[in-house]
Amino acid sequence: MNNVLAISGIVIKELYRRKDFYVLFVLTALITLVLGSVSFFNDAKIVRYLKEICLLLIWVASLVIAISTAARQIPAERENRTIFPLLAKPVTRGQFILGKFLGCWLACGVALVVFYLFFGVVSESRGRSDSSTTGLTSSAATEGHAASAKADDHEGAAGGDEHHDDHAGTEHFSVLLNYVQALGLHWLMLGVVTAIVLLGSVVFSAPSSNITISFIGIIGILLLGEHLNKVALRQQQPVQGILYTTYFLLPHLEWFDIRDRVIYDQPPIAFVDCGLAALYAIAYTGLLLFVTWFVFRRKTLTL
Amino acid sequence: MSVILKTEKLRVEYASRELRSGIKVALNGLDLEVRSGEVFGFLGPNGAGKTTTMNVLLGFVNATGGEARLFGVDVREPIARQRIGYLPELTYYYKFLTAEELLRFYARIFGIPRSEADRRIETLLKLVELEHARGRSIKTYSKGMQQRVGLAQALINNPDLLILDEPTSGLDPLGRMKVREIIQRLKSEGKTVFFSSHELGEAETICDRVAIICRGELKAEGKVSDLVTQHQCDLEKLFLKLIGYQPQEVI
Numbered sequence: 001m002n003n004v005l006a007i008s009g010i011v012i013k014e015l016y017r018r019k020d021f022y023v024l025f026v027l028t029a030l031i032t033l034v035l036g037s038v039s040f041f042n043d044a045k046i047v048r049y050l051k052e053i054c055l056l057l058i059w060v061a062s063l064v065i066a067i068s069t070a071a072r073q074i075p076a077e078r079e080n081r082t083i084f085p086l087l088a089k090p091v092t093r094g095q096f097i098l099g100k101f102l103g104c105w106l107a108c109g110v111a112l113v114v115f116y117l118f119f120g121v122v123s124e125s126r127g128r129s130d131s132s133t134t135g136l137t138s139s140a141a142t143e144g145h146a147a148s149a150k151a152d153d154h155e156g157a158a159g160g161d162e163h164h165d166d167h168a169g170t171e172h173f174s175v176l177l178n179y180v181q182a183l184g185l186h187w188l189m190l191g192v193v194t195a196i197v198l199l200g201s202v203v204f205s206a207p208s209s210n211i212t213i214s215f216i217g218i219i220g221i222l223l224l225g226e227h228l229n230k231v232a233l234r235q236q237q238p239v240q241g242i243l244y245t246t247y248f249l250l251p252h253l254e255w256f257d258i259r260d261r262v263i264y265d266q267p268p269i270a271f272v273d274c275g276l277a278a279l280y281a282i283a284y285t286g287l288l289l290f291v292t293w294f295v296f297r298r299k300t301l302t303l
Numbered sequence: 304m305s306v307i308l309k310t311e312k313l314r315v316e317y318a319s320r321e322l323r324s325g326i327k328v329a330l331n332g333l334d335l336e337v338r339s340g341e342v343f344g345f346l347g348p349n350g351a352g353k354t355t356t357m358n359v360l361l362g363f364v365n366a367t368g369g370e371a372r373l374f375g376v377d378v379r380e381p382i383a384r385q386r387i388g389y390l391p392e393l394t395y396y397y398k399f400l401t402a403e404e405l406l407r408f409y410a411r412i413f414g415i416p417r418s419e420a421d422r423r424i425e426t427l428l429k430l431v432e433l434e435h436a437r438g439r440s441i442k443t444y445s446k447g448m449q450q451r452v453g454l455a456q457a458l459i460n461n462p463d464l465l466i467l468d469e470p471t472s473g474l475d476p477l478g479r480m481k482v483r484e485i486i487q488r489l490k491s492e493g494k495t496v497f498f499s500s501h502e503l504g505e506a507e508t509i510c511d512r513v514a515i516i517c518r519g520e521l522k523a524e525g526k527v528s529d530l531v532t533q534h535q536c537d538l539e540k541l542f543l544k545l546i547g548y549q550p551q552e553v554i
Contacts, residue, residue, distance in 0.1 A: 084389075085389060085391060087362065092381045
């Protein structure tokens with residue numbers, strides 16, 4: 001485990017010294033801030049659109065980070081020949097693969113935390129400013145009802161405030177839990193993505209071809225993966241069989257996408273479901289890493 | 304003296320990339336024995352199979368036949384590499400790291416405790432005269448400095464066997480001298496050094512024994528003095544004779 005952690009440390013160090021992450025973060029931040037600062041058609045619900053765009057950007061940026069980082073790990077080690085002094089030490093090829101995976105995955109995790117924190121701050125601040133604006137408008141509109149409110153029982157009003165505070169607290173907790181779940185599931189999904197790309201990097205010799213194929217494949221799974229069974233229903237055999245097999249073999253990355261719950265403030269997912277999703281991701285990641293090791297374990301490395 | 308490195312009938316075949324060329328034999332039944340505490344020169348022309356032998360010893364390439372052992376352990380076992388240090392011919396290190404970070408990384412790989420690693424890093428940086436540049440990233444180093452970082456990383460685990468692949472290649476005379484001094488020093492400390500080279504003068508100066516290979520086959524092995532006496536010529540002439548070089552007549 002010590003070797004795995006040491007190798008993963010190098011991957012993280014390389015990522016933050018290469019500054020790829022900063023570029024993507026600044027780009028995402030700039031686009032979000034520009035979009036967040038404008039008010040479209042005086043729409044009070046603009047925060048929803050902002051959340052949607054911000055989360056989409058986070059997904060794209062995280063995929064770019066995960067794919068580009070994982071794709072170049074092993075080919076770059078071979079091309080720069082840094083793999084030779086490393087494997088000349090008591091490091092197994094399995095540890096090497098695991099270290100590379102862990103480094104990429106942890107680096108993605110760090111990037112995600114920063115992205116989601118930024119997302120939380122932007123959407124929360126925009127949400128507050130929008131609600132205060134809508135609050136003012138609604139108070140002006142309901143001025144006429146103020147007199148009748150005066151006649152209300154004071155005790156009842158105090159009880160209502162308490163109830164309102166409790167409700168707001170639960171809502172805040174629910175929103176926070178949604179963010180945490182979205183972040184966690186997103187990170188688990190990136191684990192599967194990283195494992196897919198690492199496998200690609202021992203199969204394809206050029207990182208550029210691996211990046212292109214992986215990107216198309218992963219975007220394809222995210223967009224079409226869930227519809228494959230419906231498409232299969234309308235086909236004749238053997239196409240139907242092939243599509244069904246593909247549907248059941250593909251890792252369903254779209255299951256980890258709960259952006260809509262965050263955008264529309266829906267209640268959080270049950271923890272059991274989150275646990276099952278985690279098991280699903282771990283199983284796929286493990287399987288993909290095993291195949292990567294199997295392909296790489298007897299590969300001839302020549303100076 | 305115990306045998307530290309041993310190959311028996313080692314054979315490596317590569318599938319040639321050229322069409323209809325079939326299989327290329329890189330090593331053909333190579334038998335080698337390196338004993339504890341000696342400096343062993345592994346000589347041969349370019350393409351003789353020196354680097355392939357090292358690749359097998361370090362587990363980068365799987366032998367097609369025969370066997371190779373380090374400290375009695377099959378070279379395919381990672382534990383066989385616990386007591387060795389390896390210096391590649393060219394500098395292949397993470398250039399975004401500083402010399403100190405690189406040494407710390409390799410120390411961690413060997414499971415050396417932090418306090419001990421600190422002490423070794425200090426000693427090694429002093430030995431290879433890189434104390435002043437310890438905090439600079441390796442990409443800013445000259446070739447000689449990078450080679451010395453390489454030597455330091457090869458020594459981080461205080462190895463019993465050092466495998467050096469053409470350690471002085473591409474270095475200026477001063478750099479070569481420094482590397483030779485370090486090898487001599489390691490020898491005096493009782494370390495075993497196995498190094499490949501085609502610098503015959505260098506081998507003659509620092510080696511206890513040499514092996515000459517050509518086209519993947521062992522042509523001669525023994526003490527330099529014994530080989531010279533036996534063939535009644537100097538090492539360079541012997542080397543040229545064994546690799547089958549025919550001098551051309553000057554027109």
